Amino acid sequence: MKYALVTGGSRGIGRAVSLRLAKAGYTVIINYQSNEQAAQETLQAIQSQGGQAELLRFDVGNPESAQSALDAWQSSHPEDYIDVLVNNAGIRRDNLLVFMEPDEFETVLRTNLFSFYHVTRPLLTPMIRHKHGRIINIASLSGITGLPGQCNYAAAKGGLIAATKSLAKEVAKKNVTVNAVAPGFIKTDMTDGLEEAELKKTVPMNRFGSAEEVAALVAFLASDDASYITGECISINGGLYT
Numbered sequence: 001m002k003y004a005l006v007t008g009g010s011r012g013i014g015r016a017v018s019l020r021l022a023k024a025g026y027t028v029i030i031n032y033q034s035n036e037q038a039a040q041e042t043l044q045a046i047q048s049q050g051g052q053a054e055l056l057r058f059d060v061g062n063p064e065s066a067q068s069a070l071d072a073w074q075s076s077h078p079e080d081y082i083d084v085l086v087n088n089a090g091i092r093r094d095n096l097l098v099f100m101e102p103d104e105f106e107t108v109l110r111t112n113l114f115s116f117y118h119v120t121r122p123l124l125t126p127m128i129r130h131k132h133g134r135i136i137n138i139a140s141l142s143g144i145t146g147l148p149g150q151c152n153y154a155a156a157k158g159g160l161i162a163a164t165k166s167l168a169k170e171v172a173k174k175n176v177t178v179n180a181v182a183p184g185f186i187k188t189d190m191t192d193g194l195e196e197a198e199l200k201k202t203v204p205m206n207r208f209g210s211a212e213e214v215a216a217l218v219a220f221l222a223s224d225d226a227s228y229i230t231g232e233c234i235s236i237n238g239g240l241y242t
C-alpha cells in the first residue's frame, strides 16, 4: 500500500490532486480543516472511481494539531509510511500592506508557510529511511513576481519556494525529491470572488486554468518519470509568467 497525503485535499486543487493520485494507485490521505462535507464528497468520489482514501482532519498551521494527527496516523499504520506529500492547503487574505492587520499577515504565513515545517518534518525521517519520497509544494505566481495586496501571501509562497530548494539539497542523496508548483489563476473557490472576465485578458491563453491541469503536473512530479527532477519550481499559468 502506497500512501499520499494531500493537505487541503478536500476542495479545489487539492481535490483534483487527490483524485489523480488515487487513480495512480495511491491510498490518499485527504487532509482538511473544517469543511467536513467537501472532504466526504472527495472521499466518495475517489471510492466511486475504485480508489482508496481516508480523511485526516487537522489545521496545518497549528503545530500541535498537525503533530498529533500525524502521530495518530502513524500509530494506526505501524507498517506503512507516507511516500508522497503534497503541501497544498492554503488561504489568502489580500490587503494593501498599509491596511493589513497583524492577524491577516500572521494567519497567511502560518497556513501557507509554517505548515510546510509542521507537516513535512515529521514525514521526512520515514521517507529517508525508505530511501524514497516525493514532496510537492503548491506555491504561486505571486511568490515569484509579487502582487499588490499580497505582501503576506507572496512572502509565504516565496518562502515556500526557497524552502523547497534548500530541502531538495538536504535530501537528494536519499532519493527524496522536493519540488514546487507555481500556479497562476486557477478556477477554484479561492479565485471565486475575482473578476475573471477582466483578469483572463492578462493571461496569454486568455483563460483561467483548471484544478485538473495542476493535478496532472503534481502527479507527474510524484511519478517515477520525474525521478531526476528536484529543487525546481515549475510554473503553470497559461503563459502569464515565463
Ligand code: NDP
Pocket (backbone or CB within 6 Å): 007, 008, 009, 010, 011, 012, 013, 014, 031, 032, 033, 034, 035, 036, 038, 058, 059, 060, 061, 088, 089, 090, 091, 111, 138, 139, 140, 141, 182, 183, 184, 185, 186, 187, 188, 189, 190, 191
Ligand atoms: P481552495 O480555497 O479551493 O481550497 C483550500 C483547501 O485548503 C481546502 O481543502 C481547505 O480545507 C484547505 N485548508 C485551508 N486552510 C487549512 C488549514 N489551516 N488546515 C488544513 N487545511 C486547510 O484553494 P485552492 O484549491 O485554490 O488552492 C490550493 C493551493 O493552491 C493553495 O496553497 C493556494 O495558495 C494555491 N494556489 C491557488 C491558486 C488559484 O488560482 N486557485 C493560484 C496559485 C496558488 P477546508 O475546506 O476544510 O477549510
